[in-house]
Amino acid sequence: MKNLLKTTAAAFIGVLAVLSPASPAFGAVEKKVPLYEFDQFHEEWHLWQKHIAAMSTNGEQGKLRINFTAPGKASITEKDRLQKLTPGVKGVVVDYVLHNGSAMLRAVPSKTDEKKLDGFYRRLQPGANRVEVDFNEVMPAKTVIESIELKSDEPGTVVELIHCDAVLACNITEGIDVDVDTGSPLHIVTPDQVNDKLRLKLVNRTATDFDGAIHADITSFFGHKLSLSQPVKLAAGETLLLPVAAALPVQGAWVVNYRMSAANSPDASGRVRFAVFEPVGVSEGRGNGFLFGAHTHAQTTPRSERDLEFYSAALIGIKILRLDVAWCVIEGQKGVFDFAPYDEWFTLFEKYNME
Numbered sequence: 013m014k015n016l017l018k019t020t021a022a023a024f025i026g027v028l029a030v031l032s033p034a035s036p037a038f039g040a041v042e043k044k045v046p047l048y049e050f051d052q053f054h055e056e057w058h059l060w061q062k063h064i065a066a067m068s069t070n071g072e073q074g075k076l077r078i079n080f081t082a083p084g085k086a087s088i089t090e091k092d093r094l095q096k097l098t099p100g101v102k103g104v105v106v107d108y109v110l111h112n113g114s115a116m117l118r119a120v121p122s123k124t125d126e127k128k129l130d131g132f133y134r135r136l137q138p139g140a141n142r143v144e145v146d147f148n149e150v151m152p153a154k155t156v157i158e159s160i161e162l163k164s165d166e167p168g169t170v171v172e173l174i175h176c177d178a179v180l181a182c183n184i185t186e187g188i189d190v191d192v193d194t195g196s197p198l199h200i201v202t203p204d205q206v207n208d209k210l211r212l213k214l215v216n217r218t219a220t221d222f223d224g225a226i227h228a229d230i231t232s233f234f235g236h237k238l239s240l241s242q243p244v245k246l247a248a249g250e251t252l253l254l255p256v257a258a259a260l261p262v263q264g265a266w267v268v269n270y271r272m273s274a275a276n277s278p279d280a281s282g283r284v285r286f287a288v289f290e291p292v293g294v295s296e297g298r299g300n301g302f303l304f305g306a307h308t309h310a311q312t313t314p315r316s317e318r319d320l321e322f323y324s325a326a327l328i329g330i331k332i333l334r335l336d337v338a339w340c341v342i343e344g345q346k347g348v349f350d351f352a353p354y355d356e357w358f359t360l361f362e363k364y365n366m367e
Contacts, residue, residue: 113169224274305332
């Protein structure tokens, strides 16, 4: 009788498992987060490595070419980016092309963990390939990984990096990216464009369908407040654009505090911003009288964003930009001069009538 009850109970549970859709456990969803956008190449940040490796984008969007001129290593992740994602990082995925020589991929542990292990190495294969590393399989539990780097002992090694993503364990609500979409990367609209162009952009970065809702408070700098609450269904990888409002009561800066909710998952919240105003630029000719100026560190701005940086300055009436002139950029190697970055800036000055 006892065995019969056990068998009956097991069968009943099995039927329930078939009939009831399974809900993902907390942290069971995976989300990919870029660790480095290779078309956003920071010259100064990599200069200290120039004696080891020459890095360039060669004008190609989304690729970073590393030519090892001597044995050494080169970090391929933004400073502190990987550590800030801990402890949710499960691993990394790197797409690359090994053109020549030999190199290894290394996961670098934090200083507190480096005594326990020297990091994990994976040798790169010739040609176009992908490296997928699950930290749980190669590292002790709770190890903090600070960065991902390439190491080569063979001068002349050339590696082209395509993507470098962290794989995060997250809740389904955390797997939804929320941003503002205005048809422009500057997130600026004029008052008459609010109804047609101002949207919230939701992207499901996971491999799991999302069925939940978004709740948002949209607040102006002066305290005006609007609310938005709407059901959201997003298939894996799908993008959804939601209208924010038909009109807004005032111009200026606005903040969107949002919260994503779903059954059987904790809420995930965040903040994005946009601005509503009538641009005063780009103005013609040189400025006269009082000149509105600003200081910027253009050498640390990603190349793909430099035009936008100058353009956004021009839109708010800036006529003068003060820039750093770093000799280590001009003469990165003794006797070898490169004025290209500054030529690029002067071209942008001319384009937007700035000095």
